[in-house]
Amino acid sequence: MDDNTGLQKITLRAPSGSTAEVYCHGAHVTSWKTTSGEEMLFLSNKAVFKPPKAIRGGIPVCFPQFGGFGPLAQHGFARNSEFTVVDGGSSSVTLSLQTNEDHLKLFPHPFELLVTVSIGDEELEQTLEAKNTGDKPFELTAALHTYIAVSSIDKAHVVGLKGVEYMDSLQDKKRLKEGGDSITFTDELDRIYLQTPDVLEVVDEGKNRAIQVEKEGFPDAVVWNPWIQKAAGMADFGDDQYKEMVCLEPAVAGSGPVTLEPGKTWKAKQTLSLRHF
Numbered sequence: 357m358d359d360n361t362g363l364q365k366i367t368l369r370a371p372s373g374s375t376a377e378v379y380c381h382g383a384h385v386t387s388w389k390t391t392s393g394e395e396m397l398f399l400s401n402k403a404v405f406k407p408p409k410a411i412r413g414g415i416p417v418c419f420p421q422f423g424g425f426g427p428l429a430q431h432g433f434a435r436n437s438e439f440t441v442v443d444g445g446s447s448s449v450t451l452s453l454q455t456n457e458d459h460l461k462l463f464p465h466p467f468e469l470l471v472t473v474s475i476g477d478e479e480l481e482q483t484l485e486a487k488n489t490g491d492k493p494f495e496l497t498a499a500l501h502t503y504i505a506v507s508s509i510d511k512a513h514v515v516g517l518k519g520v521e522y523m524d525s526l527q528d529k530k531r532l533k534e535g536g537d538s539i540t541f542t543d544e545l546d547r548i549y550l551q552t553p554d555v556l557e558v559v560d561e562g563k564n565r566a567i568q569v570e571k572e573g574f575p576d577a578v579v580w581n582p583w584i585q586k587a588a589g590m591a592d593f594g595d596d597q598y599k600e601m602v603c604l605e606p607a608v609a610g611s612g613p614v615t616l617e618p619g620k621t622w623k624a625k626q627t628l629s630l631r632h633f
């Protein structure tokens with residue numbers, strides 16, 4: 357159905373009452389509410405719903421490139437492209453992107469990317485399946501750029517990364533090792549954690565809740581908060597909204613790329629779930 361942005365949006369509803377909203381533009385999840393109606397994802401109050409601009413917040417799909425790991429524009433073109441619904445029901449939808457002539461001018465490797473989003477009681481599952489439909493291998497990096505809503509950035513932290521090596525994107529990708537039990541936010545932070553455990557969590561002491569991010573097939577995890585200056589520099593992001601979000605992004609980035617042979621499919625997935633404490 358079309359919403360007031362004029363874009364096609366699918367609303368998923370689980371029998372328990374949880375909901376999610378997914379745009380065909382970018383196969384972009386913009387909302388996930390659990391059974392109590394609580395919103396789990398951050399969406400910028402200045403987000404622009406005008407293709408080919410990517411929507412700010414929710415879960416942008418970064419494909420076939422994460423960040424600057426390749427020749428394409430930042431984060432590749434999937435988030436700027438129109439997907440088609442190919443399957444689904446009330447609580448699940450599968451969208452497809454097939455490379456067109458414009459994509460092939462930028463990235464001369466035909467592929468089909470399927471994105472499936474399903475919701476359960478207190479859970480959202482998102483799967484990427486990329487098939488090389490051409491006759492030559494190609495390399496890809498990718499991420500599910502998940503913006504988690506938090507009550508206040510000074511009450512949020514990320515756990516599960518102690519002892520993990522990371523690339524600091526604010527220091528020319530210098531390699532460092534995470535020393536702390538948890539990552540707190542007191543300044544801009546932009547890191548690619550390499551070969552991480554598959555279960556990570558954004559803990560929100562202000563709401564007594566944690567969102568668990570469980571990943572499969574994504575070796576890395578990016579943690580990002582733009583803080584004051586970068587937030588002020590983003591036209592589609594409210595100046596103070598850095599206080600309301602933490603990005604925890606399952607990725608193939610510093611540990612990539614993945615080489616995809618002709619006819620083969622690469623699959624990766626994240627499961628977000630809510631825990632109250």
Ligand SMILES: O=P(O)(O)OC[C@H]1O[C@H](O)[C@H](O)[C@@H](O)[C@@H]1O
Binds near residue numbers: 423430431525579
């Ligand atoms: O502004 P965007 O292209 O959406 O990127 C937003 C952010 O994405 C990732 O988290 C990167 O690690 C950051 O370096 C980047 O600033």
